[in-house]
Structures are given as structure tokens and as C-alpha cells.
Amino acid sequence: MKLKDELKGVVPQDLLSLVPSGFDIIGSRSGAVAIVEIPSELEDYKYEIAKAIIKSSRNVKAVLRRIGPRSGEFRLYSYERLIGDTTEVIHIESGVRLMLDPTKVFFSPRDQYDRIDLASRVNDNEVIAYLFAGIAPYAFIILKHKPTVRLIYAVEINPEAIKYIEVNVRLNKARGKVVPIEYDASAFCRKMRDRFHRVIMTLPLGAHQYLRDAIGCVTNGGTVNFYHTGPEEDPFKDAEEAIMRHCANVNVECRIINRRIVREYAPRVYKVRVDFEVNKGK
Ligand SMILES: C[S@@+](CC[C@H](N)C(=O)[O-])C[C@H]1O[C@@H](n2cnc3c(N)ncnc32)[C@H](O)[C@@H]1O
Structure with missing residues (x-):
């Protein structure tokens, strides 16, 4: 189900169109982190949005909100952690296993x-x-x-x-x-x-x-x-x-x-x- 549909009745009708239509997932079935952009108008609903993401993708263990563009020589985003303790995951791509923590390294x-x-x-x-x-x-x-x-x-x-x-x-x-x-x-x-x-x-x-x-x-x-x-x-x-x-x-x-x-x-x-x-x- 789409996040917007999941959040009907939680986020006021006039703000529903601002609910993000997608998010990045880094990780695999064993555990993943979702990275989402949430506009400031939805500040009061950010935890509800994070809960809806977890509900829609069972492997997601943590939700990070992206704040601003990549910066610094390590090219990292700043994040606000909305849910979850650990952000270290194993991402699987083309059969390759990549362990990483997106809060510490570029990926x-x-x-x-x-x-x-x-x-x-x-x-x-x-x-x-x-x-x-x-x-x-x-x-x-x-x-x-x-x-x-x-x-x-x-x-x-x-x-x-x-x-x-x-x-x-x-x-x-x-x-x-x-x-x-x-x-x-x-x-x-x-x-x-x-x-x-x-x-x-x-x-x-x-x-x-x-x-x-x-x-x-x-x-x-x-x-x-x-x-x-x-x-x-x-x-x-x-x-x-x-x-x-x-x-x-x-x-x-x-x-x-x-x-x-x-x-x-x-x-x-x-x-x-x-x-x-x-x-x-x-
Ligand atoms: C855009 S990221 C690309 C990382 C990786 N190749 C990938 O595709 O996921 C650029 C990386 O270059 C590193 N970096 C920046 N300046 C560097 C330098 N002068 N020498 C070596 N690495 C550098 C950063 O720490 C960052 O991890």
C-alpha cells in the first residue's frame, strides 16, 4: 500500500499530497534502513510516517530522515533518526554483499x-x-x-x-x-x-x-x-x-x-x- 493511503486519517487531508511517494532502502531481507525526505510542513507527523514505512516494508528496522544535501569531504548526508537503534546493514546488489552504515559512509x-x-x-x-x-x-x-x-x-x-x-x-x-x-x-x-x-x-x-x-x-x-x-x-x-x-x-x-x-x-x-x-x- 502507498504511504499516502496508509496515512489517510492520520495526516490531515490538506497535507496528504506532501507525504513522500517513495524512499530509498539500503539493506536486505535480514534488515534494512529506509531513507526518506519529509518536508517541514509534516514535522508533526514524522514519526507516524516512519511507522507507516516500517509497516509497509517488514525488513526495515530503522528510518532516517534526510536533512540537506551531501556535504564534507566524505560526501555524507545529515540524518535525523526517526526509528530504530542500529543503522548498520548488509546490502545485497547483483549477488554482492556490502556491509555499511549510511550515517558513516557514502553509498x-x-x-x-x-x-x-x-x-x-x-x-x-x-x-x-x-x-x-x-x-x-x-x-x-x-x-x-x-x-x-x-x-x-x-x-x-x-x-x-x-x-x-x-x-x-x-x-x-x-x-x-x-x-x-x-x-x-x-x-x-x-x-x-x-x-x-x-x-x-x-x-x-x-x-x-x-x-x-x-x-x-x-x-x-x-x-x-x-x-x-x-x-x-x-x-x-x-x-x-x-x-x-x-x-x-x-x-x-x-x-x-x-x-x-x-x-x-x-x-x-x-x-x-x-x-x-x-x-x-x-
Ligand atoms: C561520491 S563518493 C563515492 C563512493 C563509492 N565509489 C560509491 O560509488 O559508493 C566519494 C568518496 O570519495 C572519498 N574521497 C573524497 N576525497 C578523497 C580524496 N582526496 N582521496 C580519496 N578519497 C576521497 C569520500 O570519502 C567518499 O567516500
Whole structure:
């Protein structure tokens, strides 16, 4: 049953249209967290809304209300906890088990199709630098689809995310394939020049500042998966201009090999992925 229907007679008729039509669920049958946006007009009914969510989805053990946009270098939302004690869950995606607490680490279940698409492009024996890894969902999905990948370094600065990567390496039997590195992405790339067949840059609001370093650490002929945002009218333009500018600055030839709209990021703004090949002419 829809939340609006569930809340008829609880929320006054003139406010019913403001009841959220959906919410994100992170977790699995063993336990999940629901994340919901509740407008301020419904402040007095927030606990009723949380109870209705729990009633509609039996696996939901906690309800978090999202307050404001993602912020800080760890890219976290602020939440108000409406119901539930624990927010640590095991999320299952494409058969991969991901333990996480959304109040401590970045995770978006909405990127699942992008992960599958990217994983389908990975070749045998690739050594990958996965920058801005969070709890490393792309690494585990890649490994699931392409077990012949050689090694994925998951580079991340949030120590809580690093702890979850370690747990998820155990849960997904990924020892020796996915290696967590608690390090700044830029410093990591500068130490590892010309080393990676692929560099994945999952930081849509800041990855462009690291393009020079990413180009430096990819092998000749290697691929960079670059994330950015762009307006509905021309979603890839800014991303491609940033790529071409940085490639020209370091005197390498770059060829765009794939463009993808990942999902809506904000009204009339998309999160995009542009894949490009780097030719260093060596
Ligand atoms: C948008 S999240 C993406 C996380 C993950 N790849 C995913 O898709 O769920 C970006 C992550 O980059 C991390 N981060 C931000 N700046 C960083 C830096 N300079 N070096 C390494 N990690 C960084 C943040 O802590 C955050 O976990």
C-alpha cells in the first residue's frame, strides 16, 4: 500500500499530497534502513510516517530522515533518526554483499546499473585504481562479473569506509583481489605513475581536480572512467572539455570511447560518466 493511503486519517487531508511517494532502502531481507525526505510542513507527523514505512516494508528496522544535501569531504548526508537503534546493514546488489552504515559512509543504491555497465567493460587481468572508493561497491561488482581481473586498489580517505571495505573483502572472498588503501587519491596517483590499466574516478563534484593525477597513473593505452555532472541541455559538454583540457596540458592524446548518463543528480542536472583512452605516445 502507498504511504499516502496508509496515512489517510492520520495526516490531515490538506497535507496528504506532501507525504513522500517513495524512499530509498539500503539493506536486505535480514534488515534494512529506509531513507526518506519529509518536508517541514509534516514535522508533526514524522514519526507516524516512519511507522507507516516500517509497516509497509517488514525488513526495515530503522528510518532516517534526510536533512540537506551531501556535504564534507566524505560526501555524507545529515540524518535525523526517526526509528530504530542500529543503522548498520548488509546490502545485497547483483549477488554482492556490502556491509555499511549510511550515517558513516557514502553509498547510493541508485548507481547499481552504472556499476553493472562499468563492470561489463573491464578486461581480463586488468590492474585498476579505484579512486574515491567509499565502501568499494564498484570493485566487488567488477570482481563478480569479471573474476579474472588481476587487482583493484580501492583508494579512500574515510577511515570508516576503509573498515567496511575490509569487512566486505571477507564477505565476498575478495582477498588478494580488492585492496583497501587509506590514502588521498592525488598522492596515491603521484606515487604510482603509469601503473594502471584503468582508473575509476567516482567523485562527480570534484573528480576534475584529479584528472591530471589520474592521467599520470594510467598506462599507455589505459582507460579512465571519469564522473562529472552536467545540465540536461548538454550533459557531457563540461566533462569532455575538462578531459580534453587536462590531456592537452600534459601533452597526451585522449580519445572518448563511451558516454553514459548515470542518473538524475538534481532537477535538470545529470550525473554522467565519460570513459576515455589515454595515448601517451611512448
Ligand atoms: C561520491 S563518493 C563515492 C563512493 C563509492 N565509489 C560509491 O560509488 O559508493 C566519494 C568518496 O570519495 C572519498 N574521497 C573524497 N576525497 C578523497 C580524496 N582526496 N582521496 C580519496 N578519497 C576521497 C569520500 O570519502 C567518499 O567516500
